[in-house]
Each structure stands twice: as structure tokens, then as C-alpha cells.
Amino acid sequence: MKLKDTNTESSILDAAESIFQRKGMDGARMQEIADEAGINKAMLHYYYKSKQLLFGAVFKKAFGLLAPQLNAVLNDDSSIEIKIRNFANSYISFISKHPYLPSFIIMELNKNPDFILKLKENSSFPNLVKFKNQVKKEVANGILKPINGEQLFINIISLCIFPFVATPLLKAFVDINDSEFKVLMNARKTEIADFIIDAIKTS
Template sequence: AFALLAPQLNAILNDESSVEEKIRNFTANYISFMSKHPYLPAFIIQELNRNPDFVLKMKDKKGFPNIEKFKKQIAVEIQKGILKPIKGEQLFINIMALNIFPFVASPLIKAFVNIDDKAFKQIVEDRKTEVADFIINSIKA
């Protein structure tokens, strides 16, 4: 399943859209995919803990996300005054963390928020815009 997602994410990171559009597209795409495969993030984390070399196998596959162009684009948009100063790596980690966590911690979130599966699915769907808006508002100059 990750082999299907990775090229899509890589294409978004390396297309010609603005950083804002990339964040919106990445978040919507990631959440849609994970909603169909909700156990994938937990599986990947389990595999990374069990076998740290697991990521090396994934990294060598065609289409594995490359953030170099994304990092350069962030630097350009900072220089133009569009974005506040932020390192591209940190922004990418923030995007990943805010998108992955609900899937990895769904039982915990359901318990804290006191919701059932149906309400959780709606919260996850709402995160497509909530996460993107949150990140964009935090980095806009």
C-alpha cells in the first residue's frame, strides 16, 4: 500500500504548485489514502521499531518522496516574503506528524474526545482542511 502512496506524495512535493497548494494537496491525498488503509502507519512504525533497516528498503524504491525541491521552494518563498523562516525539513516533519498521528493513535483520540468510529471518521475527514489551514497559517508571512 505504501508503494502506491509514496509516488503520489512525491509527485505533489515535486510539482510546480506553491508551497500552500502542496500542503493542501499533500494533506488531502495522505488523509484520503490513510482513511482507506488506516492500519498502514502503525504497521510501518512497528516495522521500523522491529527492523530499522526497513526504511532503507522503502527508500530505494522508485517514487519514494524526495523533499529537496520542496526545501528549495520553501527557501525561495521565504526570500520572497511569502513564508516565515522555517527549515524545509521541519515543515515536512510537521506536515507528516499532523497527518499521521490520528491514524496511529485513533483509539487514544477516540477515548480522549469520547467519540465512536463514525465521529472519528468525520474528524479525520475534517482534518484535510484543518491541518492544511493550521500549517499554512503558522508559516505565512
């Protein structure tokens, strides 16, 4: 049996991510991905038998890069305020380069609720224990207004994710083009942090 070459597989994943970013999951074609990777379609199918499997592999690779970043932010020794700023910056910076990730997660969860169990198998999947305990401590010390750690995290990640899930709708509402949207998202790194911090800090 022919062994798969890691360099070829890496080229396929890079090519697929490029096509998925430009055309989305539905608009991408396996032939386009093969052309981008510099291989024939038969070779592409040898590595990935379907576009869905390929998309899943691209997602897994990207999530494997994002998860450690977010987990490191949540579990370092900085204050909650700094954590919020770093989380928003890290998440939006990464998703701006991989905008298909949030939609893919939602799509997969709708089709397969157990999908999240596969994500949690990643050793770097974000752990909220320290974050929640720290929120309790800062509330008790009068640094933060009374707030639940889980609710705070949901607020942070929701404000970060939604614009990327609803990009076409938001661009229509605000009446901006792609480049203007990128500028808006870049500014959002601090806008989100300032908004949340102003809402939860006691002074």
C-alpha cells in the first residue's frame, strides 16, 4: 500500500484552506484544491475521499493552533481585565485569518451534536476552571461587580464570534465592503474589551 507523504498532505491542507477562505465550503471544488496544491484530482482523493473530510482536516489543523492560544490566555497569571483584552485580541486576530472556523463549528454542531466531544479531546481545549475561580476572587475583592464566570466568558466569546458568523448580514446593515469590514474587526479587538471591562469593573 502506498504511504501518504506528509509534505503532500501539508500542501493539500494549505491549498484547501486558501480555497475555503475565498469560496467557502459550498463554493469550493475538489479540482480547484488539487490545482492549488499542484497535484491531480486522483491524488487529492487518495488523501481525502470527500470535500467534507478535507474541510474537517483543515478545521482540525486550524483549531489545533487556536485552542492553545486561548487556553494560555485563560490560564496565565494576569488579571481578568488583561485576560479579556488578550482573549479578544487573540481570537479576532486568528479568526480574521481563518474566518470559516465559527460557521464550520455551528454547521457541524447542527448536524452532529457530538462533534464538540471530538474538539474536547484536544489537550489544549480551553479550560475555564482558573478563569471562573479568578472571577469569584476579583468579585470578592471588590475589583469586579457581581458576575458569574460562565456568563462573563459567554459574553466575551459571543461578542467575538458573532460578526464572523453573520459577516454578510453585518456588512449589509453597516453598508461596508470587505476591506472596511476588516478594519472594523481590527478595531473590535479593543472595542469588545473596553465595552465588557467598563460594564464589570467597579471603578
